[in-house]
Amino acid sequence: MQVLFWEELEQALGERRSVCVYQHFPRVQRAAYVNAQLQAVRERFPEHAAFAVWSSWVAHLVCARPARARRLHRAASELSARSDGRLGITPLEP
Numbered sequence: 001m002q003v004l005f006w007e008e009l010e011q012a013l014g015e016r017r018s019v020c021v022y023q024h025f026p027r028v029q030r031a032a033y034v035n036a037q038l039q040a041v042r043e044r045f046p047e048h049a050a051f052a053v054w055s056s057w058v059a060h061l062v063c064a065r066p067a068r069a070r071r072l073h074r075a076a077s078e079l080s081a082r083s084d085g086r087l088g089i090t091p092l093e094p
Contacts, residue, residue, distance in 0.1 A: 010044075025054075034054055048063045049092055
């Protein structure tokens with residue numbers, strides 16, 4: 001199992017990048033888990049915007065630079081709209 005540490009995410013974001021973290025779901029309620037993970041990301045990196053795209057098995061947590069956040073969220077929303085309900089997406093929050 002590969003683990004991503006907060007320091008690694010901080011280093012990647014510190015290089016003026018947006019980051020997408022691939023996360024398998026543990027055996028918990030999906031929406032609550034996604035919301036908890038996004039809350040943790042938002043608390044640690046308040047200068048970035050965060051949202052998630054998820055299916056029944058995995059979530060993609062996006063922590064984006066403000067300059068790119070809307071464009072990334074729009075692209076993810078279009079993908080979700082074409083997925084016939086298989087992909088969920090959270091609102092974009094700074």
